[in-house]
Amino acid sequence: MFSFFNVMNKVSIIIPSRNERYLTKTVEGIFTKASGNIEIIIVLDGPTSYRLPRKRKNLILIQKSESEGLRKAINDAVAKATGKYLLKTDAHCLFNKGFDKILKKDCKDNWVVIPRYYPLDVIHWKRIAKSKPIDYSFLSCPWKNARHPKRFMMKDCYWSARDQTRKNVLIDDLMTFGGFAWFMPTAHFRDSLGGLNTTDFGDFAENQEIVLKTWLGGGRVVINKKVWCAHYEQRLSDRGWSLQKEIIFRSHEAIAKYFVNNQWPRAIHDFTWLVEKFWPLPTKNDPTRNQAYFWPDDWKSYYSIDDEVTKLAQLALKYGSDKCPQIHHFYTEYYAGLFLGRKNEIKKVLEIGVGYPECMTHSPNYQIGASLSMWQDYFPNALVFGIDIRQDLVFKNNRIETFLCDQTDKAGLMNLIKKIGTDIDFVIDDGSHLPEDQVFTCLTLMPLLQNKVIYIIEDVRYKEIAKYLK
Known part of the structure; x- marks a missing residue:
């Protein structure tokens, strides 16, 4: 009975890693700060030149000879997970004491829970002194993007006004988050979300896929301000996975087109529902740090699903062609x-x-x-x-x-x-x-x-x- 209880309360902590300098420090910190039953599953996505964590009975290491990408690494780690819960974290993070028990306590079956974000001092391996948390972010308007006007995509933008007005709400709804760490029941990732799409969304912005699938599928994404994660904003020289803007933009574009056009077959809400849930979002005159990213007051006038895209996708679905995103590929959108x-x-x-x-x-x-x-x-x-x-x-x-x-x-x-x-x-x-x-x-x-x-x-x-x- 004790063993069953432990399994039912275990947290599987997954760490996708690509030649990460601070992987060992992150792992040792997790073992030190966790207060419940955990296992850590590391995916080394290609060779590494840094020291690896010492062997432990509850540490699983998946070594790949060549990089297969961040999304594939996360899915592979989840496939090995035996815990009731998942915590994905970047390989350069530090958590507070007892983070695992706090996250489990306030997490329902279809929830995704995000810890507070603080910057990490990697020299002393602690939260940067006197730093303020960043709690709230919003998805930028896909049709209105002053910095990248030719791109139909959404970015995760700091929502400073909501930080002020909701600062005393300990567990609160999030429109999106930065992707440094997320927590959810394993069944939610595997069954409700269907894992991460490794075919059509490129290799980045997994946080947006998780957010949109969860909200539009009838779940909830929240911040738990009783737990925090200090995250190192890496220099380009420290980054394992390529952060070329064009590659990142392609992921953001593919996700925006898919979910804004309501192409996920498991959705019970459409995209307009999500915008209206968090409205009013930052508009052009709001005092937000990301002035280039705002929502026009008449955003609904921009919202029109291309009839031809819909017609061709419906025909693909009718006959079972996998050229449509509801089954596999995004080809119908291109052909339309x-x-x-x-x-x-x-x-x-x-x-x-x-x-x-x-x-x-x-x-x-x-x-x-x-x-x-x-x-x-x-x-x-x-x-x-x-x-x-x-x-x-x-x-x-x-x-x-x-x-x-x-x-x-x-x-x-x-x-x-x-x-x-x-x-x-x-x-x-x-x-x-x-x-x-x-x-x-x-x-x-x-x-x-x-x-x-x-x-x-x-x-x-x-x-x-x-x-x-x-």
Whole structure:
């Protein structure tokens, strides 16, 4: 019974680490300050040049020979967790005494709890003297961004006015937080949130994904001011993971487009609900430190889901194509923008790869030739052709016709074009996904097609592929 009680109250502390200078100090500090049953799971995302923590029975070390990214590191650590609760922390943090018991005491099944933020003095390994906590942040308006006007994204911005007006509220709602540390029931991360998306959101801003999934899924994100975390704001030379602005911006953009456009299938609230919950947010005339980030009073006038994005995603869902974000990829959003106002002009479509049913188990409603059916409905005047190497995927239905053809067979591809014509408007390579096949097929087909053709290669795994296509 005692053992069961311990397991049911254990906190699994996960630390994703990429060549971190202060990892050992962070780990030793956690063991010193924790007052309950804990385990620490460290993911070394690639080689490290710094001393590692000493071995303990409740310390698990996952060593990777190459970096796979922050999100993957967090998911891998959670997969090893045996505790009822999770605490993720950066590898350069210090907590107050008894932090684990305090966090457990005020955490419900669908909550995410954030400790107070203080800056860390890494020389003396303590909170910086006389520093003030930073408790509240808001998501910036995705449509109105003075610093990055061409970017549709949200940033986590310090909300100084709320720090003043809510300073006596010990447990309080948060619109977002900085990502240095978060606490939640393990079941909430695994089941309610479905883990972190490692495919579509890049490698950063996991805090925004957690916040938006939790709030929009019917949960709650709170700050607990009875517990604190001192965090070291690293210099660029100390950072393990790349912090190139373009890479970070891509993560923020992908998350903003996904959640602002209400594409998460588990949501019970839409994005406007979240904004209204925390309204009034900082506006242009508010005395906030981040003057470039504000919400216009008429923010609802900016809020319009692109009809074409929605229509194409709905067609993908109808047939079970994983080109839509509700199932897997964000391709429908790109394609809707690419063909905006031009759908009726598309007369011939060719897709390489019809889709193996056994490879589409992640799609709950998959129908053979799902993408072909999606294109047929979306392009009302188009003949839709497909090729595959399996005979059982050859069929003809209305304006769809598929052929038995290998994308690495030059003679077969040339015969195909003789049958269907050179006047193809749109080609999608969703075949083998092997870079050598993608290059071969493109170099074989392009000279046979008219200059007007739009040729898209999906699922590119080799970033240098472009230089082989010139």
